[in-house]
Amino acid sequence: MASSTPDRLSVLKTYKLYLGGAYPRTESGRTMPIHDAKDNLVAHFCLASRKDFRNAVGAARKAQDSWASKTSYLRGQILYRMAEMLDGRADEFCQALVVGGHTAKQAQQELEASVDRLVAFAGWADKYSQILGCHNPVAAPYYNFSVPEPSGVCVAVAPDESPLLGLVSLLAPLLCVGNAVVALGSQKAPLATALFGEVCGVSDVPAGVVNLLTGDRAELLPEFAAHRDVDAILSANLRPAERRILDLGTADNMKRVHHEKWGKGAIMDTSIMHGPDRLLPLIEIKTIWHPVGR
């Protein structure tokens, strides 16, 4: 292979990060190669640094208030737009998943489930507050009600397996309730994460609301835990030692840390994955009192 010269040289891409609505290279200049199952070099991806993460949090913080104050109808439409854009690039994503080791059939299933997940949470956007909030019958002349509000700036740590669906399964509920997200995608198969930034870029997601990193979990987890301007962390299928690193973030600035554990088959089970109980760790409940009287 190495000795023969091809007739036409393919374009060898380096996939970049998605930060604040732009596609920068990592400030560290570090990249890693991605090989397919036959060990052919497919592309390079960025190895995000601590500084990249901090920049991402800055972008997310700037964007969060305005994202949360958009009408839930609009947030729902933007999530639906993401589903449309993902579906429109189905072939590209399936190829990326095959590079990561999926069979063609598995890739197709994962792509379809990812589209459906975005559609499901697009639908939740203007309904969850009726499920999670309520009026409280206090024993005094007060009007009292509880409403969900977004946690704020959240970090999502996606699992290695299901490189597209794992990421989308964390992003969709986080965005649905008005959080801005910095997500670290699958370390083993980063191509889907890198590509997903391009979906976000064309889906009317305001700049900074979604920020996508590819890189080394062991390097970045302690930074996620320690960052003072992160309000919550959502992870899936991490090892106990990794969970412990993130939990220490609670002790640092009381950021909320929630670990989802998806057993075998659970990620495809919509009765689990599309439930509004998944939104509970991603919100704060605010209770408002006002006197009733003339």
Place this chain on the structure above:
Amino acid sequence: MTSKTLNIEAPALDFGEHWEYAPAPEGTKVEIAARYGAFINGEFVKGHGRKRLATVNPATEETLSEVLIANPKDIDDAVAAARAALPKWKRLKPQERAKYLFRIARRIQERARELAVLETLDNGKPIKESRDVDIPEAAKHFFYHAGWADKLDYVFPGRKARPVGVCAQIIPWNFPFLMAAWKIAPAIACGNTVVLKPAETTPLTALRLAEIFQEVGLPPGVVNIVPGDGTTGAALAAHPGCQKLAFTGSTAVGKELARINAGNSKRLTLELGGKSPHIIFNDASLDAAVEGVVQGIFFNQGHVCCAGSRLFVQEDVLPEVQQLLRARLHNLRVGDPLDKNTDLGAINSASQLATIQHYLKQGVAEGASLQQIKTKLPKKGYWCAPTWFEGVQPAHVIAREEIFGPVLSVMSFRTPEEALTRANNTPYGLAAGIWSDKGARIFDIAAKLKAGVVWCNTYNRFDATSPFGGYKQSGFGREGGRHGLLPYLELS
């Protein structure tokens, strides 16, 4: 302390010293044993711990009783009892479980007078507060949660609810009995069993609650009560036999408990400190607002996590608010907590008084103007006159750190945006107050305040049906209402 005592201008009706209130002491006598141990597996036991602590009446400095400091062996026993009681308790027919809670609520109501007096003796809070707030609210918590026991599958749509397991619960000294109710009622209604540690300085009413558990025949081990100090709390918080830890107290301790439990699967709810903002807009009803501010910071001597300790007044009404505030504070009555006319009782402990005094000194040193009402404080006991600071800057320590005492910082603002920015400029996020007659503004500000409870044209209202809990470093999880059940349930 270089305290500057104000000579307050005479309010409209000033009878000088010619019209003092006659003493109106609450006469009920309560029995207090010379010694208390722990309540484990349905029995009062001596405990393994060799050390005891004296719990004192902070209004007189007299020792009320000598109480066990439960040691790790006691904690082991209590957790084992809770573990053993769990299978039967969670499988009990839900409505039967409910009936135990209903019984507890009734007995609290029936023994309310005794409980209120005991609470006031051990804690120092005015009898009118223990009588009208702490004890009735505690009864209501059991009554409210009793009804949930057979309705748990309705807590969250489409999900089955199961108990979490053995719950470790650690509570503070500011509302000793009410906090015990806040913690125990939802836990056992959901089918969990409990090991509760009351605060070091206020263990007596929790132990009296244990008597009520015996009276109503609550199965042994369902609730265990282990008094003690920080070492007891640390042993309980770290115990691997508990599936859940619920803590109310300081942010510093809350962070330590989070650290201890990092990486294990124990469920955590933390109800921590606050530095809650109280905002008065120029269109507010100022008399009502000032009354709310006074309730907000001087209720329970300011020993309230959600106390409205930072007052922001719109600049054009600041002089009027200050004048009203002075006049109102002048009428506050500080003294014997057992007197039914007392507004402010004793500071809970010598160490808390030292903390408060430290902050007062610091406020003066930083250049704020300390104001206190002129009042005769009793010679014995721990006392702090109602205090407010004028000329406070946002960077002052008294405007940033939780004092947990009867100390208000008065500041001003010009625009709603400035009020919001300054109100949210704190690592805490427990509660906030807004005073305005403009509905649209109230909802705009309420939505933008980063706080778990927002009181609009009122303050310090609590109810068993109303979720309570904070944003940011004020902790996480809610207590009360439907949301307060979630930390005690596994959904599937």
